[in-house]
Amino acid sequence: MLNNLRVTLANGKSTEVFFPDTVRDLSERLSGYGRRVLWVFDTNSRNLLSQLPEHCVILPSGEKYKLWDSVEKIISAALDARLGRDSIMIGFGGGVICDMTALAASLYMRGCRLVLVPTTLLCMVDASLGGKSAIDFRGVKNLVGTFYPAMDVLISPSCLRTLAEAEYMSGMGEVIKHAFLSPDMDLYDFLVSEHDAILRRDRTVLCEMLRLSLSVKAGYIERDPEEKKGIRQALNLGHTFAHALETVDNFGTKHGMAVAWGLSRAAWCGVRTGVTDPSLAEKVDSLLRLYGYDIDRRIERGRWIDYSSAVSKDKKNISGTVRFVLLEDFGRPVLRELDSQIVREAVLTSAGVQG
Ligand SMILES: NC(=O)c1ccc[n+]([C@@H]2O[C@H](COP(=O)([O-])OP(=O)(O)OC[C@H]3O[C@@H](n4cnc5c(N)ncnc54)[C@H](O)[C@@H]3O)[C@@H](O)[C@H]2O)c1
Structure with a gap:
């Protein structure tokens, strides 16, 4: 144990x-x-x-x-x-x-x-x-x-x-999110090196993954237990994109799969706004691809109005502004408003991380 x-x-x-x-x-x-x-x-x-x-x-x-x-x-x-x-x-x-x-x-x-x-x-x-x-x-x-x-x-x-496999992969979306919210690269390296064993659900490997993943979440909630200081909001990395996808998709996409997609979109927006180094966004995308997530998915152009209205209704919408979690680096999340044109480009195109 x-x-x-x-x-x-x-x-x-x-x-x-x-x-x-x-x-x-x-x-x-x-x-x-x-x-x-x-x-x-x-x-x-x-x-x-x-x-x-x-x-x-x-x-x-x-x-x-x-x-x-x-x-x-x-x-x-x-x-x-x-x-x-x-x-x-x-x-x-x-x-x-x-x-x-x-x-x-x-x-x-x-x-x-x-x-x-x-x-x-x-x-x-x-x-x-x-x-x-x-x-x-x-x-x-x-x-x-x-x-x-x-x-x-x-x-x-x-x-x-x-x-079920879909439920397992849904949970993995949140684990991968934690890997990028961690100030060190331990979880990220672990997810890369133990990929096969993780997908096989090897018990010993899973134990270590769970401990690493939970330690990341614990670090954020201990500093902001009741979500009043904006620190715990970092745990919503990828979630604003994800919630809106789940809404337009009538909840046909599992939450963690939507989060995985949202992580990729947040990384893309980070590069586009100069917050995220392209090499970090590349790491986000390649880890998500390694685990088989469909990050090339697009929202049909005709659904943009629905998508953008779902974004504005997201619960992280404080006093009329939507603040997205972007990444300056491993473990350095920042909250940023994003121009709607950038969000549009991020979700309607399948442009690579370089834009
Ligand atoms: N409190 C929080 O901080 C927090 C954070 C994230 C999500 N949530 C909530 O968690 C919920 C989603 O959780 P979830 O994804 O676990 O969904 P869930 O509880 O609906 O479980 C998913 C499915 O797996 C089945 N299941 C559970 N354990 C199983 C097992 N060992 N073997 C086979 N089947 C099993 C369940 O019966 C269900 O059909 C949402 O309501 C969400 O709002 C809460």
């Missing part, structure tokens, strides 16, 4: 991240939480345990169930199981289950204890760490939520064996 990672968040709270190697190690650690526990699964994550625990709720899988109704089911099951404030809710699943369990835990009796066991790569490297809980409301993604960090996050790459 790898060393734990402790992440300090707002108000003196911290999250301890453990890396149990096997499902057995994971189960052993989980049994240590005792019996005053409510487990929250979805219909897929429940299959990772051979036996269901005494108190559990199993929700349908998918973003379309990330709703208040599901949170109500969790709270109701907690009451039936007679959970107290010192009891524990365990969110065992992908980002949808972890976000909803965190929200339910933050509300139940004004806050009970929370443990997260992320079972998708995206949730391991992103959603499980940083304390954001949420549900979608009236069609608006993550509109209702709280900051409520888990006390423990248990990350076991053995959970990834059953994950």
Whole structure:
């Protein structure tokens, strides 16, 4: 088992991240939480345990169930199981289950204890760490939520064996993003040298990749736990491009795939505005190509109005201006407004990094 990672968040709270190697190690650690526990699964994550625990709720899988109704089911099951404030809710699943369990835990009796066991790569490297809980409301993604960090996050790459390839590659998009947000090149070099083993989901290699990737995210959230200083916004690298793509594509593109594309577009815009050295943009593109992402994709010209209106509605749109995250160097993100003509060129053409 790898060393734990402790992440300090707002108000003196911290999250301890453990890396149990096997499902057995994971189960052993989980049994240590005792019996005053409510487990929250979805219909897929429940299959990772051979036996269901005494108190559990199993929700349908998918973003379309990330709703208040599901949170109500969790709270109701907690009451039936007679959970107290010192009891524990365990969110065992992908980002949808972890976000909803965190929200339910933050509300139940004004806050009970929370443990997260992320079972998708995206949730391991992103959603499980940083304390954001949420549900979608009236069609608006993550509109209702709280900051409520888990006390423990248990990350076991053995959970990834059953994950669909598209979900795995979606998570890899966020890992690659972290490689460029890291002030050193350790994760980048690792992703290049261990490419085959990573795609094979070799457990030992994955453990190291997860630790490196999470350390990058931890560095940003520790400096700006509640996203008030603009530092944590750097984690949105590629996301403004990605969210707009997801919108015009009616969410037919998986989030991490859209992020991968968005990273390439952000690098292109960085070169075009003199922020990013072309050699860095080349590294972004070649790493994305190495992992097989379609970064040559274009938005059809006729969709530009839709795309650009989705960009202006992005949640990072502060007082009427959209600020994109661009890269000055490895680990040196900057927030910049971009001329709409540059964004247009970036997404409508498949020009190379030199423009
Ligand atoms: N809180 C945050 O900071 C944060 C950050 C990023 C994303 N998110 C949220 O995360 C959500 C996306 O997370 P996701 O990509 O994990 O989606 P998800 O939770 O919908 O999981 C994707 C699919 O994989 C299935 N699954 C989960 N684990 C599995 C396993 N081990 N084997 C087989 N199938 C498995 C799920 O049932 C689901 O069908 C979004 O709602 C997003 O808003 C939150």
